[in-house]
Amino acid sequence: MPTSTVDMSKLYDTVLILDFGSQFSHLITRRVREVGVYCELFPCTQRISDLPFSPKGVILSGSPYSVYDADAPHVDPAVFALDVPVLGICYGLQELAWVNGCQVIPCKHREYGHAKLDIIKHESHPFMDRLLNTLEGEMQVWMSHGDQLAEPLQGYHVIGRTSTAPYAAVANGVRPIFGIQFHPEVTHTPQGKILLQNFVVDICQCEPNWTMETFIEKEIERIRTVVGPTAQVIGAVSGGVDSTVAAKLMSEAIGDRFHAILVDNGVMRLNECENVKAILGEHLGINLKVVDAADLFLGKLKGVLDPERKRKIIGNTFIEVFESEAAVIDKQSMMSGRGKIEFLLQGTLYPDVIESISFKGPSATIKTHHNVGGLLEDMKLRLIEPLRELFKDEVRSLGKVLGIDEELVWRHPFPGPGLAIRILGEVTKSQVDIVRHADHIFIEEIKKAKLYREISQAFTVLLPIKSVGVMGDKRTYEQVIVLRSVETTDFMTADWYPMPYDVIQRISSRIINEVPGINRVVYDVSTKPPSTIEWE
Numbered sequence: 001m002p003t004s005t006v007d008m009s010k011l012y013d014t015v016l017i018l019d020f021g022s023q024f025s026h027l028i029t030r031r032v033r034e035v036g037v038y039c040e041l042f043p044c045t046q047r048i049s050d051l052p053f054s055p056k057g058v059i060l061s062g063s064p065y066s067v068y069d070a071d072a073p074h075v076d077p078a079v080f081a082l083d084v085p086v087l088g089i090c091y092g093l094q095e096l097a098w099v100n101g102c103q104v105i106p107c108k109h110r111e112y113g114h115a116k117l118d119i120i121k122h123e124s125h126p127f128m129d130r131l132l133n134t135l136e137g138e139m140q141v142w143m144s145h146g147d148q149l150a151e152p153l154q155g156y157h158v159i160g161r162t163s164t165a166p167y168a169a170v171a172n173g174v175r176p177i178f179g180i181q182f183h184p185e186v187t188h189t190p191q192g193k194i195l196l197q198n199f200v201v202d203i204c205q206c207e208p209n210w211t212m213e214t215f216i217e218k219e220i221e222r223i224r225t226v227v228g229p230t231a232q233v234i235g236a237v238s239g240g241v242d243s244t245v246a247a248k249l250m251s252e253a254i255g256d257r258f259h260a261i262l263v264d265n266g267v268m269r270l271n272e273c274e275n276v277k278a279i280l281g282e283h284l285g286i287n288l289k290v291v292d293a294a295d296l297f298l299g300k301l302k303g304v305l306d307p308e309r310k311r312k313i314i315g316n317t318f319i320e321v322f323e324s325e326a327a328v329i330d331k332q333s334m335m336s337g338r339g340k341i342e343f344l345l346q347g348t349l350y351p352d353v354i355e356s357i358s359f360k361g362p363s364a365t366i367k368t369h370h371n372v373g374g375l376l377e378d379m380k381l382r383l384i385e386p387l388r389e390l391f392k393d394e395v396r397s398l399g400k401v402l403g404i405d406e407e408l409v410w411r412h413p414f415p416g417p418g419l420a421i422r423i424l425g426e427v428t429k430s431q432v433d434i435v436r437h438a439d440h441i442f443i444e445e446i447k448k449a450k451l452y453r454e455i456s457q458a459f460t461v462l463l464p465i466k467s468v469g470v471m472g473d474k475r476t477y478e479q480v481i482v483l484r485s486v487e488t489t490d491f492m493t494a495d496w497y498p499m500p501y502d503v504i505q506r507i508s509s510r511i512i513n514e515v516p517g518i519n520r521v522v523y524d525v526s527t528k529p530p531s532t533i534e535w536e
Contacts, residue, residue, distance in 0.1 A: 011218050012038035013206035016055035020044045020063030020073050020091050023529060024144075026351070026492040027185040028059055028089065028196070030391060035197040036208030040389070048078035057085045057204030060092025062183065066106070066147050067091065067098040074098070085176035085203045087131070090145050093170070093179030096153065103150040107164070111143040114188065115162045117169065128157055128171035131178045133198050135191055141168075142188035145181060153179070176203050212398040216249070219386050223253040226384065227343060232257045232333065233384065234326055235345030236318060237288070238268075239276035240414045242347035245399045246387050247286050250345050252402070256287045257339070259329055263321050265314065266294030267418035267432055270440040279408060293321050301420060301427040307536030310427065314417045319344075323380060344381040348388045349395065351491050392491050412443075412457045413491070421536035425464030430517075435462040437515045438481045445507045446485070446499075455497050458485035460511075461524075461535045469519030478519040481511055486533055494528040 019025040032039040065072045088096045117139040149167040160169030168181040184192030237243040250258040281288040326341040399409040438460040461482040469476040488494035508521040
């Protein structure tokens with residue numbers, strides 16, 4: 001499928017992060033970017049000869065595996081021939097040991113939680129202290145491992161140890177290769193960000209110039225080069241921060257040659273089309289067209305229960321509608337002597353990409369995201385995805401720089417498949433009406449309680465079950481609504497939000513009283529992982 005994505009490695013010094021299947025790998029990526037250095041996450045099985053860029057440093061992540069297992073994932077040995085600094089974290093340290101023939105053994109007991117790292121300085125080899133530079137004495141760290149080095153790693157010096165891990169931090173005596181048994185990327189290691197900054201800025205010599213201000217300047221220039229002087233672009237918009245920021249960025253780059261299209265798929269939030277038209281068209285000056293395709297989508301979803309099929313159907317139908325609209329715009333352009341529609345803009349984000357790629361070995365597909373899965377194989381338009389390498393908080397920062405209203409910038413995410421994946425079971429107009437009304441009440445009440453900004457995402461889910469209730473002294477047998485609200489910084493991990501009881505009480509009372517067909521409301525207290533944020 002033809003696509004045009006951002007090749008940031010040509011614009012910024014780039015650190016390569018190799019993922020061995022750790023739940024914290026994405027956090028390494030976030031922490032490195034937070035210190036102003038661009039980085040990309042690849043599977044640990046990535047062949048260095050096929051790597052599309054030359055990294056200035058490499059970080060090896062943790063893993064649920066043991067390096068001595070028969071099916072354990074291992075890094076391409078060519079990593080160590082790159083002649084760039086390497087940092088192994090947890091399993092990454094053990095991978096360094098495995099590569100060098102050092103024995104790794106199970107711990108007497110799994111080490112999970114806080115520990116104190118004693119930092120050991122080496123005055124005769126000061127370059128070895130650069131990883132823990134500015135850190136003195138004892139350092140609080142977070143451990144999460146079941147294996148450890150059984151012996152000193154040949155050619156390495158110990159630069160940190162704990163009461164249970166004598167080789168908790170090591171440095172090569174000749175080359176800038178380091179290994180640590182703890183996790184600096186998690187917030188439980190308070191000074192971990194300093195350690196990562198020492199590695200990527202001081203040791204790897206990366207210029208810390210990854211900011212949204214520089215991103216805008218370089219990305220607009222890249223878009224203009226890719227699109228050219230005459231081609232036109234259509235883009236999917238939903239009113240969410242991702243598609244809005246992508247649309248505004250495209251509009252800034254090519255003006256009215258960008259055509260934003262809002263498809264009413266029948267599974268949008270209450271009054272969504274009217275709101276989006278006002279915000280994007282009237283306030284942001286984006287060239288916008290609203291297409292009513294509700295009957296088309298709901299017709300194709302009839303009888304469909306499987307969530308992956310829902311996503312595929314919605315993704316494919318979106319593209320069909322876009323191509324149809326592109327044909328209309330092309331015809332109009334020919335009559336006016338303007339260029340053809342050649343590109344389709346999508347607001348795909350980095351977490352979507354990570355969760356939708358099956359790595360060989362340790363990782364697996366969680367779910368297919370609308371923006372990166374479900375597209376037609378023979379799609380005629382080329383994809384252009386300017387946000388594909390960004391996390392949600394980076395997109396919000398980008399939106400602020402672009403002058404987008406703060407209320408919209410902080411709007412909670414809304415999935416491409418819309419309410420269809422918040423209705424478990426068959427999607428019908430009556431089911432959509434129920435979850436749409438309940439969702440509106442939920443969001444309205446948390447805004448009244450001034451909790452909206454504290455919560456990263458909140459929504460309702462309609463379950464395909466009924467329960468017995470009593471209303472007006474009569475027996476009812478009606479459906480169940482789930483309230484879901486989470487706290488997260490990157491949407492790769494999330495905790496359920498501790499909603500005040502009085503707020504839950506008001507929300508529950510309103511939904512049961514105001515939404516026909518509902519007689520029970522429950523609150524989801526699951527974290528991600530093991531659950532996902534969305535139910536489907």
